[in-house]
Amino acid sequence: MHCYHGTDPKHGAMTVSHLDTLEAEAIHVIREVAAGFGKPVMLYSIGKDSSVLLHLLRKAFAPAPPPIPLLHVDTTWKFRQMYALRERVAAAPDITLLVHINQDALAQGISPLVHGPTIHTELMKTVALRQALDQHGFDAAIGGARRDEEPSRAKERVFSFRNAQHRWDPKAQRPELGHLYNTSLATGETVRVFPLSNWTELDIWRYIRREGIEVVPLYFAAEREVIQRDGAWLVIDDERLVPRPGEGVQRRRVRFRTLGCYPLTGAIESDATTIDALIDELVHARTSERQGRMIDRDPGASMERKKQEGYF
Amino acid sequence: MAATDRDELLRLVICGSVDDGKSTLLGRLLHDAGVLPEDQLATLARDSARQHPNAPGQLDFALLTDGLAAEREQGITIDVAYRYFHTARRTFIVADCPGHEQYTRNMATGASTASLAVVLVDARKGLIAQTRRHSYICALLGIGQVILAVNKMDLVGFDPTVFEDIRRAYQALADELGIARVVAIPVVATDGDHVQTPSSRMPWHTGPTLLQAMEEAPIPQPADGDFRLPIQLVVRPHQDYRGYAGTVEAGCVQVGDTVLVQPGQTVARVATLHVAGEPADTAHRGQAVMLTLDPEVQAGRGQVLASADAPCPVASQFACQLLWMGDEPMLPGRAYNLLQGTGRVRARITAIKHKVDVHTQAPLAARRLELNEVGACNLDLDQDIAFEPYTTNAAMGGFVLVDLHSHATVAWGRLDFALRRSANIHWQHLDIDKAVRSHAKAQKPLCVWFTGLSGSGKSTIANLVEQRLTTLGHHTYLLDGDNVRHGLNNDLGFTAEARVENIRRLAEVAHLMVDAGLVVLVCAISPFTAEREFARGRFESGEFVEVYVDAPLAECEQRDPKGLYRKARAGLLANFTGIDSPYEPPANAEIHLLTAGSPPQRQAEQLAGWLVKRIVP
Numbered sequence: 001m002h003c004y005h006g007t008d009p010k011h012g013a014m015t016v017s018h019l020d021t022l023e024a025e026a027i028h029v030i031r032e033v034a035a036g037f038g039k040p041v042m043l044y045s046i047g048k049d050s051s052v053l054l055h056l057l058r059k060a061f062a063p064a065p066p067p068i069p070l071l072h073v074d075t076t077w078k079f080r081q082m083y084a085l086r087e088r089v090a091a092a093p094d095i096t097l098l099v100h101i102n103q104d105a106l107a108q109g110i111s112p113l114v115h116g117p118t119i120h121t122e123l124m125k126t127v128a129l130r131q132a133l134d135q136h137g138f139d140a141a142i143g144g145a146r147r148d149e150e151p152s153r154a155k156e157r158v159f160s161f162r163n164a165q166h167r168w169d170p171k172a173q174r175p176e177l178g179h180l181y182n183t184s185l186a187t188g189e190t191v192r193v194f195p196l197s198n199w200t201e202l203d204i205w206r207y208i209r210r211e212g213i214e215v216v217p218l219y220f221a222a223e224r225e226v227i228q229r230d231g232a233w234l235v236i237d238d239e240r241l242v243p244r245p246g247e248g249v250q251r252r253r254v255r256f257r258t259l260g261c262y263p264l265t266g267a268i269e270s271d272a273t274t275i276d277a278l279i280d281e282l283v284h285a286r287t288s289e290r291q292g293r294m295i296d297r298d299p300g301a302s303m304e305r306k307k308q309e310g311y312f
Numbered sequence: 313m314a315a316t317d318r319d320e321l322l323r324l325v326i327c328g329s330v331d332d333g334k335s336t337l338l339g340r341l342l343h344d345a346g347v348l349p350e351d352q353l354a355t356l357a358r359d360s361a362r363q364h365p366n367a368p369g370q371l372d373f374a375l376l377t378d379g380l381a382a383e384r385e386q387g388i389t390i391d392v393a394y395r396y397f398h399t400a401r402r403t404f405i406v407a408d409c410p411g412h413e414q415y416t417r418n419m420a421t422g423a424s425t426a427s428l429a430v431v432l433v434d435a436r437k438g439l440i441a442q443t444r445r446h447s448y449i450c451a452l453l454g455i456g457q458v459i460l461a462v463n464k465m466d467l468v469g470f471d472p473t474v475f476e477d478i479r480r481a482y483q484a485l486a487d488e489l490g491i492a493r494v495v496a497i498p499v500v501a502t503d504g505d506h507v508q509t510p511s512s513r514m515p516w517h518t519g520p521t522l523l524q525a526m527e528e529a530p531i532p533q534p535a536d537g538d539f540r541l542p543i544q545l546v547v548r549p550h551q552d553y554r555g556y557a558g559t560v561e562a563g564c565v566q567v568g569d570t571v572l573v574q575p576g577q578t579v580a581r582v583a584t585l586h587v588a589g590e591p592a593d594t595a596h597r598g599q600a601v602m603l604t605l606d607p608e609v610q611a612g613r614g615q616v617l618a619s620a621d622a623p624c625p626v627a628s629q630f631a632c633q634l635l636w637m638g639d640e641p642m643l644p645g646r647a648y649n650l651l652q653g654t655g656r657v658r659a660r661i662t663a664i665k666h667k668v669d670v671h672t673q674a675p676l677a678a679r680r681l682e683l684n685e686v687g688a689c690n691l692d693l694d695q696d697i698a699f700e701p702y703t704t705n706a707a708m709g710g711f712v713l714v715d716l717h718s719h720a721t722v723a724w725g726r727l728d729f730a731l732r733r734s735a736n737i738h739w740q741h742l743d744i745d746k747a748v749r750s751h752a753k754a755q756k757p758l759c760v761w762f763t764g765l766s767g768s769g770k771s772t773i774a775n776l777v778e779q780r781l782t783t784l785g786h787h788t789y790l791l792d793g794d795n796v797r798h799g800l801n802n803d804l805g806f807t808a809e810a811r812v813e814n815i816r817r818l819a820e821v822a823h824l825m826v827d828a829g830l831v832v833l834v835c836a837i838s839p840f841t842a843e844r845e846f847a848r849g850r851f852e853s854g855e856f857v858e859v860y861v862d863a864p865l866a867e868c869e870q871r872d873p874k875g876l877y878r879k880a881r882a883g884l885l886a887n888f889t890g891i892d893s894p895y896e897p898p899a900n901a902e903i904h905l906l907t908a909g910s911p912p913q914r915q916a917e918q919l920a921g922w923l924v925k926r927i928v929p
């Protein structure tokens with residue numbers, strides 16, 4: 001059997017570009033989840049990685065609709081433009097999107113502004129995620145984390161197992177050889193799966209450009225009303241964030257490299273209003289991506305600790 | 313420094329022993345390639361100053377790569393860390409691997425996706441045991457090229473003869489291991505000599521720098537081969553669409569091609585094709601595809617769609633090489649799940665031909681494989697698989713073994729060739745078969761397998777059940793584990809290996825009896841899931857009933873009908889189940905009897921009543 005090699009720049013040629021390789025491997029992983037688990041879910045956080053993940057989810061099953069629902073663990077403090085994109089995604093006929101909020105914490109009025117990033121994140125993200133997974137009985141959760149984000153992520157397997165308490169034991173990870181993924185679970189175990197493990201921030205943006213994937217406009221530079229707090233530029237997204245005395249509201253050309261809860265996510269000054277400019281900026285970037293995240297500024301191995309406790 | 317969307321990707325693994333300077337070299341490489349962000353550099357400078365108050369201003373690159381708290385505390389690398397960077401010419405994924413022997417399975421994880429290994433040695437020490445072990449594992453996994461980085465050249469006075477001796481020694485090792493291409497480079501990781509820029513202190517080295525060598529290393533292009541698509545899943549959104557999803561592992565396919573569903577004889581034509589979600593006419597190796605077949609056929613996960621002109625070989629017995637990664641040793645005869653391609657089948661190692669001293673490549677006699685040992689073994693599967701030898705196609709010839717109880721991944725292996733043994737020992741066809749025999753007995757044969765702690769009540773209940781079934785006119789036999797040890801199994805002790813063999817023989821005898829048309833009641837502690845699953849696998853579905861006789865350990869110990877618990881507690885009996893040897897409770901037993909608090913007569917009565925429904929034709 002021999003084939004004619006087409007000249008289609010995306011699929012035909014023999015030399016395979018690294019984006020094609022990353023795409024094919026991620027689709028392979030998503031399909032392994034669909035085949036290997038009884039009740040999988042895809043965690044959807046509305047950020048750029050989630051947008052790529054959703055695109056790959058659709059590709060993995062096309063022309064059929066994805067058999068895996070999306071779950072947004074909502075802290076109620078996302079940017080308004082994020083909620084707008086989430087509603088557009090939820091309205092798509094092929095997508096089932098579930099939203100979970102930690103109602104107990106909401107009733108207690110937990111807020112990042114009052115209780116600080118650590119308690120807010122613990123209750124509205126870590127605990128909320130555990131609640132949602134337990135409530136629905138999901139045995140596998142696909143997430144968009146990448147190994148280039150943070151040192152303890154760099155050590156995590158693509159299929160990362162959690163015990164019944166959702167704890168990660170970094171010292172007892174299963175060997176993972178080539179593309180042979182062992183998907184069998186011991187009683188009570190669940191798994192987090194990271195199809196984008198081997199993607200970098202730059203890969204994500206190149207892929208978004210190549211595929212024309214919709215992302216939240218906050219990733220692109222625009223004049224925005226900001227205040228400076230704790231060394232970060234915060235965008236005032238609604239009336240809940242009240243400037244303190246001395247925090248003058250300024251108009252600055254800023255954009256975000258990552259998106260989370262708006263009072264906890266710092267913007268960077270940038271002129272990158274288009275995706276080409278953004279990629280160009282990244283290629284020459286001299287700071288790392290999660291620098292704008294308040295929650296990551298705890299000392300030392302904080303992410304590892306959060307993950308052991310069940311943070312995604 | 314701008315890579316393009318169409319970069320090529322090179323995956324490499326870096327291995328070296330503790331203190332050889334691996335983390336420093338990697339950090340230096342990232343630093344000199346200009347890919348360390350400023351905030352990471354600032355953190356590094358701060359951490360370096362804190363760790364080394366006596367060396368102000370010096371960067372300790374090792375701090376960059378050890379990402380786990382335990383690693384920083386112990387100052388060692390436990391698990392593989394992945395690093396990503398690109399130069400103007402290439403995108404790299406670097407797997408930074410631990411050096412300690414105890415973390416070999418993590419090292420193998422990192423090496424399993426790499427097509428190039430950077431092997432680091434300390435110029436003062438030359439080749440050491442770790443160098444040989446890492447190189448052996450890399451070669452076993454199929455990595456065909458090595459960059460030998462001879463580090464700490466400053467500590468041997470930049471002496472070219474030291475370098476040349478090490479290079480020559482490593483070349484000899486590479487030749488033995490079948491590593492085809494070696495590029496040796498003398499470096500000083502702390503100062504960056506020959507890392508990114510050529511060193512004026514070692515002008516005698518005229519070869520490439522480390523970064524150049526990484527940029528120039530050929531990316532292996534596997535021979536295109538014949539079309540192979542292991543089916544990952546069948547996608548059926550509605551009646552009119554039945555798509556087979558998977559990744560092309562060799563060759564290519566076009567709409568209209570004829571494919572064979574393997575194992576099996578069914579052929580069909582490719583009707584439609586999607587590549588990464590888009591309609592396409594052709595799909596190549598490495599692409600994620602979805603295709604439909606005409607006519608619609610029965611095919612599923614674990615099967616392979618292969619070129620009908622050149623299908624895969626199909627077999628169930630193999631010669632293989634195994635890297636054992638389980639904390640428990642590998643025992644010949646024990647059942648494991650084998651994952652290969654997209655399939656999962658039951659497997660046993662039937663023989664360890666020898667294990668390998670990975671430092672000298674010498675074959676050694678062995679009865680079991682311990683953690684991190686490599687052995688040449690024979691493998692027996694309970695059904696045929698479509699495969700290719702690992703050297704032909706790693707994706708079709710690589711496998712892992714999964715423990716049936718813990719579900720841990722306990723081994724990686726490579727299929728070398730199919731054994732023809734099964735083809736030479738023919739199954740003698742008999743005119744009178746099980747169906748005829750069971751018809752004559754007016755009963756459906758059955759194996760009832762009682763498992764549980766010593767003293768849990770297996771024999772008591774089985775005895776009562778047998779009495780009841782015989783009264784009802786059924787032809788039974790009670791096979792008691794203890795009794796069989798007086799005859800057939802009188803050569804077996806109580807080591808883990810002997811227990812596995814004990815159960816294997818019990819299962820085989822029970823199987824013969826079921827073939828003879830009998831209802832067999834087997835009583836054996838059978839503490840391990842793997843052996844019980846092996847026994848189950850010997851029978852047709854519906855012919856095997858697992859009965860878990862469940863009594864609390866304290867209760868069994870208090871009953872102690874044979875005085876064995878007392879002996880075990882006194883230290884007179886080693887490997888006694890429940891005391892110093894584990895019991896793995898069944899997760900999927902057909903019958904779960906809680907014996908505490910209910911008389912055995914009542915339990916036996918109920919069980920017999922349930923069994924009769926299975927036995928009466």
Ligand SMILES: Nc1nc2c(ncn2[C@@H]2O[C@H](COP(=O)(O)OP(=O)(O)O)[C@@H](O)[C@H]2O)c(=O)[nH]1
Nearest residue numbers: 766767768769770771772871873907910911912
């Ligand atoms: N109370 C109670 N005792 C039982 C039960 N089954 C067995 N026994 C007692 O436990 C002891 C051990 O039983 P045995 O059949 O020898 O256990 P085996 O070693 O598992 O075969 C005997 O004295 C039985 O009478 C039960 O269901 N309830």
